[in-house]
Amino acid sequence: MDYILAGLKEAFRLLFSFDRGTYTVIFLSLRISGIAVLLASCLGIPLGALVGLHKFPGRGVITTLLNTCFALPTVVVGLFVYLFLSHRGPLGMLGLLYTPGAMITAQTILATPIIGALSLVAVKGVDPAITKSAISLGATKVQTTLTVLREARVAILAALIAGFGRVVTEIGAAMIVGGNIKGTTRVMSTAIALETGKGRFELALALGIILLAVAFLINTGLYYLQRIRE
Amino acid sequence: MKNYTIQTHNLSKEYNGEAVLKEINLQLERGRIHAIIGPSGVGKSVLLRLLNLLEEPTSGEIHFDGKALRENNRLNLHRRMTLVFQKPALFNTSVYENVAYGLKVRKENRSSILEKVKKALEVIGLKGYEHKRARDLSGGEKQRVAIARAMVLEPEILFLDEPTSDLDPRNVAIIEELIKYINREFKTTIVIATHNMFQARRLAHEASFLFKGRIIESRNAQEIFTSPKDKRILRFIEGKMIF
Ligand SMILES: Nc1ncnc2c1ncn2[C@@H]1O[C@H](COP(=O)(O)OP(=O)(O)OP(=O)(O)O)[C@@H](O)[C@H]1O
Ligand SMILES: [Mg+2]
Numbered sequence: 001m002d003y004i005l006a007g008l009k010e011a012f013r014l015l016f017s018f019d020r021g022t023y024t025v026i027f028l029s030l031r032i033s034g035i036a037v038l039l040a041s042c043l044g045i046p047l048g049a050l051v052g053l054h055k056f057p058g059r060g061v062i063t064t065l066l067n068t069c070f071a072l073p074t075v076v077v078g079l080f081v082y083l084f085l086s087h088r089g090p091l092g093m094l095g096l097l098y099t100p101g102a103m104i105t106a107q108t109i110l111a112t113p114i115i116g117a118l119s120l121v122a123v124k125g126v127d128p129a130i131t132k133s134a135i136s137l138g139a140t141k142v143q144t145t146l147t148v149l150r151e152a153r154v155a156i157l158a159a160l161i162a163g164f165g166r167v168v169t170e171i172g173a174a175m176i177v178g179g180n181i182k183g184t185t186r187v188m189s190t191a192i193a194l195e196t197g198k199g200r201f202e203l204a205l206a207l208g209i210i211l212l213a214v215a216f217l218i219n220t221g222l223y224y225l226q227r228i229r230e
Numbered sequence: 231m232k233n234y235t236i237q238t239h240n241l242s243k244e245y246n247g248e249a250v251l252k253e254i255n256l257q258l259e260r261g262r263i264h265a266i267i268g269p270s271g272v273g274k275s276v277l278l279r280l281l282n283l284l285e286e287p288t289s290g291e292i293h294f295d296g297k298a299l300r301e302n303n304r305l306n307l308h309r310r311m312t313l314v315f316q317k318p319a320l321f322n323t324s325v326y327e328n329v330a331y332g333l334k335v336r337k338e339n340r341s342s343i344l345e346k347v348k349k350a351l352e353v354i355g356l357k358g359y360e361h362k363r364a365r366d367l368s369g370g371e372k373q374r375v376a377i378a379r380a381m382v383l384e385p386e387i388l389f390l391d392e393p394t395s396d397l398d399p400r401n402v403a404i405i406e407e408l409i410k411y412i413n414r415e416f417k418t419t420i421v422i423a424t425h426n427m428f429q430a431r432r433l434a435h436e437a438s439f440l441f442k443g444r445i446i447e448s449r450n451a452q453e454i455f456t457s458p459k460d461k462r463i464l465r466f467i468e469g470k471m472i473f
Contacts, residue, residue: 129319132284137332137379138309147331151322 003201010202011209022206029187030214032100033168036107037115041160044112048119048159049145053131066120069113074106078173081106085177098179103187106173111163118159122152158225165218169211233260234296235387235419236281241290243276250276252443253290258387261417263409265430265451268440269466274423275316277440278389281421282313309336311387316395316423318376320364325356328364328375332383350378355404369396377405381412388412390422394429402429409433427467431455439463 014022051062083089085097085105096102126148134144149156171189178185180194188207195204234257241254251273258264266274279285281292283304294302312332320328329347351357354374359367364375373396380388390409394402410433412418424430430437434451439460446460458464 127319129315129317130321132279133315133319133321134331134335135308136282136284136313136315137335138305138312138383139331139335140305143335147321 007201007205011206014202014206015209019206022203024183025186025188025191025207026210028100028184029168029189032103032187033107033164036104036167037111037160037164039104039108040111040115040163043108044115044159044163045119045149045156047112047116048121049123049149051116052120052123053145053148063117063120066113066117070117072110072113073172074110074170075172075176077106077109078176081109081173081177097177098181098185100178100185102177103174103185106177107167107170110170110173111167114166115159115163118162119152119156122155122159123148125155126151154225154228158222161218161221161225165215168214232257234258235260235294237293237296238281239291239293241277241280241292242288243273243280243285244288250443251280251287254445256438256445256448258419258421259436260419261413262435263413263420263422263433265434265437266421266423266440267425267427267430267437267454269425272440273443274425274440275391278313278391278421278423282311282389283307284313310385311389312380312383312385313389314376314380314391314393316391318372320367320372320375320379322365323363324360325351325362325364325367325375326360329378329382331379336383346382347378350382353381353408354378355401370398370401373397374401374405377408381408384416385418387419387421390420392424393422394424394426406433427455439466 013019047062047066051059051066081102082097084091085094085102086092087097094101096105130151131144131148134147139147169189171193174180174185174187175190175193178187178190180186180190186194188211192204192207192211195201195207236256236258238254238256241251241256242249243251254277266277268274276285280287283292283299292299294307321331326347329350330343333343333346347360351359354377356371356374356378359371359375364372367375373393377390377393393409394405397405406429409420409422413420422430422433430451436449437451437454438445438448439454439458439462440446441462447454447458447463454463455467458467
């Protein structure tokens with residue numbers, strides 16, 4: 001029991017003394033996942049809006065695919081990204097493997113279907129009369145789509161938060177394609193795994209606390225967004 | 231020859247195989263106020279949505295300025311006309327943003343938008359409402375914002391679907407005056423759907439009586455009530471209409 005308490009004490013010391021190594025890991029984690037969510041929203045939101053607002057052949061297939069990819073196992077995504085980026089793979093010449101770029105790639109693939117599927121639900125939730133009003137007031141197709149997205153803004157923001165929550169906590173892909181290299185690809189989840197394996201619980205606990213705090217903030221955010229919607 | 235903005239040719243609309251509008255042949259003369267009258271559920275709102283090109287007819291055609299739809303540019307047409315919905319669907323933004331919407335999508339400059347919105351809100355009795363959230367307004371206030379949002383566009387054709395259904399008598403009078411004013415000042419062709427025949431008489435030059443998806447009589451708005459040819463209109467006037 002003592003070593004847990006000791007670990008916790010040390011964890012708080014690391015956090016409140018603003019220990020350089022600890023915060024490097026935290027900021028790397030937030031940066032990599034942040035960029036991934038940004039990229040994923042550039043793909044996922046337009047995809048969701050397109051599928052949600054327009055009728056075209058293949059619409060059902062895309063919807064099903066999005067929903068399937070919602071639950072993509074992270075290690076499988078890691079494996080595929082690894083195969084593509086390894087020096088024998090088709091994108092090997094990019095030299096991305098074991099860099100933050102590889103992790104951003106994997107996390108973007110993980111977050112896009114989540115953001116896409118939730119954006120689709122979000123735009124479908126907008127009253128069709130809103131779309132018709134926009135058209136009747138002279139909006140172009142693009143302007144109409146942007147108007148619907150603006151109406152769905154709270155739900156879209158919730159989609160982004162959900163996507164971020166998924167990638168910042170995942171470990172499978174980060175470990176495989178990032179390689180857990182100190183200072184460049186060691187993020188919160190991989191660092192916790194490593195430090196725990198080595199029996200050094202202080203740093204693992206400190207990062208665990210931060211990760212929990214991030215998850216807590218995310219869910220608090222979602223809770224308030226839901227309250228706003230009601 | 232009369233100058234028609236819109237003519238429909240055997241316009242029909244079905245929902246899930248059920249006919250709602252049947253072979254509608256309407257001729258809307260430019261610069262006039264037309265009333266579409268009829269009891270609840272006969273298809274007035276559907277007709278306005280078809281005319282405003284918000285839904286596709288099942289069969290039949292709509293001609294604008296004597297030209298078939300395919301010879302016209304849809305966006306251009308949408309920017310010449312607008313529909314105020316029966317149930318106003320305001321955007322979840324401020325009152326100002328709502329009224330400015332159509333001007334913004336037309337890329338008008340800011341100062342002219344500011345001025346037009348301010349004036350429109352004054353006219354409909356919502357002066358100083360710019361920064362209120364549209365969703366927080368009362369039913370009647372929402373309806374007036376929806377009218378203002380259409381009015382600032384100074385459209386060539388204005389469709390009004392029961393524009394005064396949520397208003398008190400004073401505001402009904404204000405909006406009716408406004409409708410007449412818009413028609414007089416800007417020569418706007420106005421099509422108003424209403425089940426209130428008194429309102430139709432007060433406002434319209436022409437009236438078409440819609441019954442079970444068909445237009446059963448289309449005439450001068452005074453005559454259609456004083457000496458209707460169709461007995462069903464008489465029953466409607468006497469309040470004995472059986473649906
Ligand atoms: N989108 C839709 N899908 C299926 N049926 C519809 C749809 N819109 C309208 N209808 C049906 O078409 C008929 C005519 O509806 P409409 O709203 O045009 O009536 P209305 O004349 O405007 O009545 P009111 O005076 O009550 O507004 C109704 O029976 C309605 O149920
Ligand atoms: Mg109606």
